[in-house]
Amino acid sequence: MTGEAEQQLRAYVEYLRDLGVYNLYRRGDPVFEKAEQEQPVATASAAAHASEQVTVAPVQAPVLTASSMRTIPQPAQPTPATPLTLRASSEPEIPKLISxxxxxxxxxxxxxxxxxxxxxxxxxxxxxxxxxxxxxxxxxxxxxxxxxxxxxxxxxxxxxxxxxxxxxxxxxxxxxxxxxxxxxxxxxxxxxxxxxxxxxxxxxxxxxxxxxxxxxxxxxxxxxxxxxxxxxxxxxxxxxxxxxxxxxxxxxxxxxxxxxxxxxxxxxxxxxxxxxxxxxxxxxxxxxxxxxxxxxxxxxxxxxx
Incomplete structure (x- = not known):
C-alpha cells in the first residue's frame, strides 16, 4: 500500500471511528490491524451476553392423514421467474446528484x-x-x-x-x-x-x-x-x-x-x-x-x- 493510499485509508478509519463505527476491520492489512488494536474493549457484561447459548425448541411437523390430505389444495402451476440482478454487497452505492x-x-x-x-x-x-x-x-x-x-x-x-x-x-x-x-x-x-x-x-x-x-x-x-x-x-x-x-x-x-x-x-x-x-x-x-x-x-x- 502506497503512502498516499494509507493516509486516505487512515482518514476514513478515523472518520468512521468518530461516528462510532469500529467493527469493519480486516485481518492481514497492517492499517486495519493497528486500528483494530486501538478499538475499545467490550465490557464483561456485553461479552457474557454475547456468549450466552440460545436454545430453540424443535418444531414438530404436523401428521397428515388420508382424510386431511384430501383437503390440501393443489399448488398452482408455476409461472416463469423474473430474473433478478444482484449487486455485490461490497459495491459502493453511488449517491444521487441533486442540483x-x-x-x-x-x-x-x-x-x-x-x-x-x-x-x-x-x-x-x-x-x-x-x-x-x-x-x-x-x-x-x-x-x-x-x-x-x-x-x-x-x-x-x-x-x-x-x-x-x-x-x-x-x-x-x-x-x-x-x-x-x-x-x-x-x-x-x-x-x-x-x-x-x-x-x-x-x-x-x-x-x-x-x-x-x-x-x-x-x-x-x-x-x-x-x-x-x-x-x-x-x-x-x-x-x-x-x-x-x-x-x-x-x-x-x-x-x-x-x-x-x-x-x-x-x-x-x-x-x-x-x-x-x-x-x-x-x-x-x-x-x-x-x-x-x-x-x-x-x-x-x-x-x-
Missing part, C-alpha cells in the same frame, strides 16, 4: 447589503474546525472558506483547495489562482470585486477530485453562501463544480456556451484555471465563455471603448 436549486428552497427573506458580511461570518463560525467528512483527517491544515466581496455581482466556484490554498486558508492563491486573477482583470474587474469559493473547503489528498460524500457534506455551506451573496452570475470552474451545482454529470462541451440556473443566478460553465495551465490551447475557448458573462453583465475589457 443546488433542488437542495433547498430559496430563502423568503434576503439579506440587506450591509448585513451580508456578518451573515457569511456566521456561516464560517458554524463550520468551525469541521470534522463532518473524511477530508478533516486527510492532512488538512486550514479550512478554505471563501474570498472576495460579499455584495459581488459575479461569483466563481472551483473544485477544492490545493497546497497553497491549504497553507494560506484562501481560495485560488497558487498558480491557478494567478491565472484566475488574470482572467478577472481581462474582464475589466478586480479580484476584490468578485466572490470566490469551492465545492469543498478542505484540500483533498494529492489534489484528487472530491468524493461524493465530501462534496455533498460541504454543499450545505456553499449553498448558503450563494444565498447570502446573491450574485447575478455564477461561473462554474471545471466539471466538478458544474456537476454538483447543476446536479448532473455531463461533458464540459455540452455545458459550455449556454446559460444555466443556480439559486436565482445565471450560471456559466468554463474550464478550471488548473486545466488551462496544463492545456493552454483551451484559453481561447475559456475567453469565449468569459465574454458571454461580460456581455450579460455589461462589462468591457480594459482599453476598449
Amino acid at each position: 443546488f436549486n433542488d437542495l433547498a428552497p430559496l430563502p423568503e427573506v434576503r439579506h440587506e447589503p450591509a448585513a451580508k458580511s456578518a451573515a457569511l461570518e456566521a456561516i464560517r463560525e458554524e463550520i468551525g474546525d469541521c470534522t463532518r467528512c473524511p477530508l478533516a483527517y486527510a492532512g488538512r491544515h486550514k479550512i478554505v472558506f471563501a474570498d472576495g466581496d460579499p455584495n459581488a455581482r459575479l461569483m466563481f466556484v472551483g473544485e477544492g483547495p490545493g497546497a497553497d490554498e491549504d497553507a494560506q486558508g484562501l481560495p485560488f492563491v497558487g498558480k491557478a489562482g494567478q491565472l484566475l486573477n488574470n482572467m478577472i482583470t481581462a474582464m475589466g474587474l478586480k479580484r476584490e470585486q468578485v466572490y470566490i469559493a469551492n465545492i469543498v473547503k478542505c484540500r483533498p489528498p494529492a489534489n484528487r477530485v472530491p468524493e461524493p460524500v465530501e462534496a455533498n457534506t460541504c454543499s450545505q455551506f456553499l449553498l448558503r453562501q450563494i444565498d447570502v451573496v446573491q450574485p447575478q452570475i455564477i461561473v462554474a470552474l471545471g466539471s466538478t463544480a458544474a456537476t454538483y451545482l447543476l446536479g448532473r454529470k455531463q461533458s464540459l462541451a455540452g455545458l459550455r456556451g449556454i446559460w444555466h440556473s443556480c439559486r436565482g443566478a445565471k450560471l456559466a460553465v468554463t474550464y478550471h484555471p488548473a486545466f488551462l495551465l496544463r492545456d493552454p490551447r483551451q484559453k481561447g475557448e475559456a475567453w469565449k465563455d468569459l465574454q458571454m458573462v461580460m456581455k450579460e453583465m455589461g462589462l468591457k475589457a480594459p482599453g476598449k471603448g
Whole structure:
C-alpha cells in the first residue's frame, strides 16, 4: 500500500471511528490491524451476553392423514421467474446528484447589503474546525472558506483547495489562482470585486477530485453562501463544480456556451484555471465563455471603448 493510499485509508478509519463505527476491520492489512488494536474493549457484561447459548425448541411437523390430505389444495402451476440482478454487497452505492436549486428552497427573506458580511461570518463560525467528512483527517491544515466581496455581482466556484490554498486558508492563491486573477482583470474587474469559493473547503489528498460524500457534506455551506451573496452570475470552474451545482454529470462541451440556473443566478460553465495551465490551447475557448458573462453583465475589457 502506497503512502498516499494509507493516509486516505487512515482518514476514513478515523472518520468512521468518530461516528462510532469500529467493527469493519480486516485481518492481514497492517492499517486495519493497528486500528483494530486501538478499538475499545467490550465490557464483561456485553461479552457474557454475547456468549450466552440460545436454545430453540424443535418444531414438530404436523401428521397428515388420508382424510386431511384430501383437503390440501393443489399448488398452482408455476409461472416463469423474473430474473433478478444482484449487486455485490461490497459495491459502493453511488449517491444521487441533486442540483443546488433542488437542495433547498430559496430563502423568503434576503439579506440587506450591509448585513451580508456578518451573515457569511456566521456561516464560517458554524463550520468551525469541521470534522463532518473524511477530508478533516486527510492532512488538512486550514479550512478554505471563501474570498472576495460579499455584495459581488459575479461569483466563481472551483473544485477544492490545493497546497497553497491549504497553507494560506484562501481560495485560488497558487498558480491557478494567478491565472484566475488574470482572467478577472481581462474582464475589466478586480479580484476584490468578485466572490470566490469551492465545492469543498478542505484540500483533498494529492489534489484528487472530491468524493461524493465530501462534496455533498460541504454543499450545505456553499449553498448558503450563494444565498447570502446573491450574485447575478455564477461561473462554474471545471466539471466538478458544474456537476454538483447543476446536479448532473455531463461533458464540459455540452455545458459550455449556454446559460444555466443556480439559486436565482445565471450560471456559466468554463474550464478550471488548473486545466488551462496544463492545456493552454483551451484559453481561447475559456475567453469565449468569459465574454458571454461580460456581455450579460455589461462589462468591457480594459482599453476598449
